Amino acid sequence: MSTDPDAVPEIDDWNRLLEGRVAAVTGGGADGVGGAIAELFAAHGAIVEIAEIDGERGAATVEAVTAAGGSARTHEVDVRTESGVETFTSAVLDTHGRVDVLVNNVGDYRPLVRFHESTPESWEDMYRINLWHVYAVTQAFLTPMIEGGGGSIVNVHSVEGMRGFPGEPVYASMKAAVAHFTTSLAAGYGRKGIRANGIGVDLTQTRQVDYISGYEDHEDLWEAWAPVGRLGWPADQARTALFLASDLSSFITGHNIPVDGGTKAGGGWFFSPDAGRFVNRPKTL
Template sequence: MKRLEGKSALITGGASGLGRAQAIRFAEEGAAVAIADINAEKAHAVADEITSGGGTAIAVSIDVTDEKSVIAAVQSTINAFHRIEILSNTAGAFDNFAQSLDTSRELWDKIVAINLTSLYLVSNAVLPHMIANGRGVVLNITSGAGLRGGGGGAAYTSTKHGVVGFTRQLAAAYGHKGIRVNAIAPGLIDTPMVAHFSSDAGTKAGLSAKPAGRIGTAQDIANAALFLVSDEADFIHAVTLPVDGGLVEIL
């Protein structure tokens, strides 16, 4: 039997990058997947890619910073699949390393809304359904910047640290209700969000000295995500797993 056979998953930011990779990987393992994204066209393209390969998927329009949009997206997913066993909070935004004095209030509020408040909104919309079913898995995507300083700008680093804290708190509050909550902290991953600096020769040279000696791929994250949302990780709670080629551990 496939590892996610008969389960349904909602993935925010599912139209590209890490979200798209998870959607495809989860569908390969039997999950019915809702690709939730603000870019409806790209979300439909991913859903079509999955269904054309024999999987089950729908596209769901969502603005993760808007509570009404979040509630509607969750309800659309439940209408299609009857329940949500897996939630992956993957939608995020970067601040281009803007330090505090260079961060406008507008940029700060935007990054906080997308990277942190969205997890509160989406999780709160999904958790009551999971609790009613007595079981569920929440996976939050943070960053290596959530485990140290210097991995991003002021807003990005602060929000990604917040994701780690939110993950631990959700696990402490709802683990006894059958809800597992964990996070993944990606390192430098070859996705559109980081393409503008991951191709830099200096960056690549620096990475060559690290244990893995390469930039990560979205598939690396999807494989780790698959394990954490599967029943194989049933005794793993409140963990933030670095998937970064060893970068954080040797800094």
């Protein structure tokens, strides 16, 4: 066991937490969690490489990063496919010869199929979009990351992988697998300089999960819904990803953090504006 106090990394500039690091982000298109992560990482000096199926969304993130004086490039690929993963990972490694940070962010609950109506094909679709590429992209980058002196992997999953999700157990189990893959990867590769942590997202306004449309007249719902009393934004997720990707979290690995405004902590308790207190049943007595 090392007892060397110099093992704690120096932070030279707290405003540039990822200076010069190559950061790969899947699904880094604009208006999503990945886009916010790409922008914040670039603002902290990272050289950002995005894998994004939607060329326009990818280009919009690159434009925002460039306008702010940062460095980013997007690759129009589908990370559900072997060829998409190969195109992306070899472009990053051919250009930089290394990767220091990896954010596996792509995922989707759609189309939502109730389990009793699901099929082996719909299970396969959930696997491809939520789990397969997490293995594939991580495997392609892991050895170069180790050879480059180590790195940080951040896997974006869901609070639904950390609690029972009645609506879609197949989706939830894929997210749970991402969380446990994260923990196990961390345990196995810590001595090789790899840290791996996960983010369990909830209640975050994006194109995929639109909490605003249809709820315009229900501002008061937030007080009841989220213990912190507000909607989450991609920037809330990005700040956590920056912490986990950077040396701020140098002694943290194998954890999955719910970034959910407290919904997991609340665990079935809702604040009732009528009752003026938290309740755990639909009708307050």
